[in-house]
Amino acid sequence: MSDSIINLSYNIPANDFTFAGEASSNVKKMLSQLGINPMVIKRAAIAMYEAEINAVIHGGGGIADIQISPEKIFICIKDEGPGIPDVEVAMQEGYSTAPEYIREMGFGAGMGLPNIKRYADELQIDTEVGKGTTVKITININ
Amino acid sequence: MKIRDIARILDAEIVVDAGNLDLDVNCACGSDLMSDVMAYVKENVVLLTGLVNPQVVRTAEMMDIKVVVFVRGKNLNQTITDLAKDKGITILTTKHPMFIACGKLYSAGLTGRGVWD
Numbered sequence A: 001m002s003d004s005i006i007n008l009s010y011n012i013p014a015n016d017f018t019f020a021g022e023a024s025s026n027v028k029k030m031l032s033q034l035g036i037n038p039m040v041i042k043r044a045a046i047a048m049y050e051a052e053i054n055a056v057i058h059g060g061g062g063i064a065d066i067q068i069s070p071e072k073i074f075i076c077i078k079d080e081g082p083g084i085p086d087v088e089v090a091m092q093e094g095y096s097t098a099p100e101y102i103r104e105m106g107f108g109a110g111m112g113l114p115n116i117k118r119y120a121d122e123l124q125i126d127t128e129v130g131k132g133t134t135v136k137i138t139i140n141i142n
Numbered sequence B: 001m002k003i004r005d006i007a008r009i010l011d012a013e014i015v016v017d018a019g020n021l022d023l024d025v026n027c028a029c030g031s032d033l034m035s036d037v038m039a040y041v042k043e044n045v046v047l048l049t050g051l052v053n054p055q056v057v058r059t060a061e062m063m064d065i066k067v068v069v070f071v072r073g074k075n076l077n078q079t080i081t082d083l084a085k086d087k088g089i090t091i092l093t094t095k096h097p098m099f100i101a102c103g104k105l106y107s108a109g110l111t112g113r114g115v116w117d
C-alpha cells in the first residue's frame, strides 16, 4: 500500500432501503482488496454501515467520504437532516426516536451509535439542530 | 455443526446455495433488530430472523455471516436472494417459528454463544 492515500466518496440516498448499505459494502470490498486484517475490516464495515443507515433513516440522506491510509481508515458521514438535540442521550444503548415503521424494517434498537463507539478507535459527532449531523469514525489499521 | 446440518434440523429449504454447505458454524444469533445483531461479536455465526428485507443480507455481509435462516415460512423476494447470491451468503427458509427453530438447533448441540458486551 506504500504511502498512498485512497479517497472514496458516495452519495447516500434518503429512504431507500434496498440501496442503503451499498456505500459500506463498496468500502468493505476495497478494504479486502487491500489485504487489510479481516477483524479491522469488520469493525470498519459495521461502524460505517450503522452511520450510513442513520443518515438514511434519521438524516434524510447524505454523503460518505472515506480516506484509507496505511495507518488508518477515516470515515466521514455527513447529512443535512434535523440534527441530534442531545448527543449524550442519543449515545445510550436502547435510546431511539425511530418510528414504528422503521422498527418494522429491523432498525430502531437504539444500538447504532453505541455500536459505532464500540467498534471505532475514535468517534466524533458534530451536530446542530436544524442543520445536520457529521459522524467521523477512525479505525486504526495496526 | 455444518450449514447442511442446520438445513436438515430445521427442515429448511435452501433458497440460495452459496457453495458453503460444509462450512462449520458454532454459534447462533436470533433477532429481528439488525443493530442488536451487530452488537454480537463472534465468528462462524448463523443468523436467524423473522425480518424480511435486504438489510438482513447487508447486516450479514458486514458481519461476515455466511448463512441466514428466515423463520416462520416467509416468502423472500428476488431483491433479497439476488443480493445474497452476490455476497456469497447461503439463505435458508424454515416453517418453524423463531423459538422452535432456535430450540431445535440448541438441542442439536449448537450451544455456542457470542458476547454482548
Ligand SMILES: Nc1ncnc2c1ncn2[C@@H]1O[C@H](COP(=O)(O)OP(=O)(O)OP(=O)(O)O)[C@@H](O)[C@H]1O
Binding pocket: A050, A054, A055, A057, A058, A059, A079, A081, A082, A083, A084, A090, A091, A095, A096, A097, A098, A106, A107, A108, A109, A110, A111, A112, A113, A114, A133, B035, B036
Ligand atoms: N444522522 C442523524 N440525524 C439525526 N438524528 C440521529 C442521527 N443519528 C442518530 N440520531 C438520533 O439518535 C438516536 C439513536 O441512534 P442509534 O443509531 O443509536 O439508534 P437508532 O438508529 O434509533 O436504532 P438502531 O441504530 O439500533 O437501528 C436515533 O434514534 C436518532 O434520534
Ligand SMILES: [Mg+2]
Binding pocket: A050, A053, A054, A107, A108, A111, A112, A113, B035
Ligand atoms: Mg441507528
